[in-house]
Amino acid sequence: MGKTGNGKSSTGNSLLHSRSAFLSTQSAESITKQCEAKMYNHTDVSGQQKILTVVDTPGFFDTDATVTNEMVQNKIASQIFDMTSPGVHAFLIIVRVDRFTPEEKNTVDFIKKIFGDGAAKYCIVVFTCEDQLEEGQTIDDFINSSDQLKELVQCCGNHKFAINNKLNGQPLKIKIDQLLRMIDQMVQSNRGKYYTNDMYQKIERQRKREQARQEEEDCKKKKAYEESLISTGREIGRQEAEERERERQKEQKSREKEPQKTEKPEKEQYSTRKKICGCACHKYPGVIHVVPCCSGTKFPFSLLGP
Numbered sequence: 150m151g152k153t154g155n156g157k158s159s160t161g162n163s164l165l166h167s168r169s170a171f172l173s174t175q176s177a178e179s180i181t182k183q184c185e186a187k188m189y190n191h192t193d194v195s196g197q198q199k200i201l202t203v204v205d206t207p208g209f210f211d212t213d214a215t216v217t218n219e220m221v222q223n224k225i226a227s228q229i230f231d232m233t234s235p236g237v238h239a240f241l242i243i244v245r246v247d248r249f250t251p252e253e254k255n256t257v258d259f260i261k262k263i264f265g266d267g268a269a270k271y272c273i274v275v276f277t278c279e280d281q282l283e284e285g286q287t288i289d290d291f292i293n294s295s296d297q298l299k300e301l302v303q304c305c306g307n308h309k310f311a312i313n314n315k316l317n318g319q320p321l322k323i324k325i326d327q328l329l330r331m332i333d334q335m336v337q338s339n340r341g342k343y344y345t346n347d348m349y350q351k352i353e354r355q356r357k358r359e360q361a362r363q364e365e366e367d368c369k370k371k372k373a374y375e376e377s378l379i380s381t382g383r384e385i386g387r388q389e390a391e392e393r394e395r396e397r398q399k400e401q402k403s404r405e406k407e408p409q410k411t412e413k414p415e416k417e418q419y420s421t422r423k424k425i426c427g428c429a430c431h432k433y434p435g436v437i438h439v440v441p442c443c444s445g446t447k448f449p450f451s452l453l454g455p
Contacts, residue, residue: 150225150260151243152252153208156277157181159314160243161205163325165189171205181207184224186232193333201329204232209259210252222263226349236343239332240264240272242305246281246291249298257301264344265352271344272305273331279313308335 151157158173158181170187172180189201206229207221229237240260244253260268276288288311292298302309310331312324336343 150206150240151208151256152210153212155208155243155245155253156314157208157243158205160241160275160277160312161187161203163312163314163316163321164201164203164328166322166325170203181205183207184228184232191329193329202233204229209256218259222259226263226353230346230349234346236345236348237271238336238343240268240344241275242272242301243275243277244298244301246276246278246288246311249295251297254297254301257304262356263352264349265355267348267352268344269304270306270339271335273308273310273328273335274302274305275328276309276311277314279311280315282311306335 156173158171161171162168162173165187166189167187171185184204184206186202186204189203191199191201193199206225207216209218209221211217211221242256242260244256257269257272260272276291279288282288282291288309292302292309308331310328312328314321316324
């Protein structure tokens, strides 16, 4: 397992003493889309004949943006146990001899997420492109050049191995025998146990419970947030209503302070006019005051004549 392009399929072919068991070629696009298993008869350190089953998996951080790491995780978890029954003896984490990136470190996190923290004791970090090491540089020198890389190897119980998959013949056979011996020794240190589907199902149940708990917590937070928004909206509405009422009362008080402009009754107007002009028109019935007294006339005018 590992990041797309790190040489998973090439390493699988080397383990199977083949160049074509798994499709492997230089390409800008990821090649492996599904888990695929191949088998090979080999002799272990005790001289026993065994069948070696190698499973090539899709890579994390696929070049196809539509293929997410979660989709890769689900494929691996749902397919490998049918191919490796009764279980997995070793997870080989494939890393290139190159600049170590956070994506490589995240690969172990993904494996832990799928199989649980206990899966780390079944892991070996396999470095491909060994020929890319500087002259005189060892794989330990390369590992020690990065704190994150050291942490990755330590997380896997310091199980590490370097290989050049371009080797052929006897040099490649020597390398593969060394890797298989390391795997056998790791199996023995794990008391012959392997990572089983039951172990995975237990981790999966725990993961689903944690996921359900997290979803419930997120739901509560969302509900509390929505209630907070509603409460805030109500408070803002109340404050705006109070402000409108204060403005209305202020406007009403302002109108009450303004002087009242009312028209005087008609009789009062007439009386005022008589008093001002001083004429005798009020002595004659039917007289209509039609000219100002300042005209000099001493007689009121009427529609009936003087």
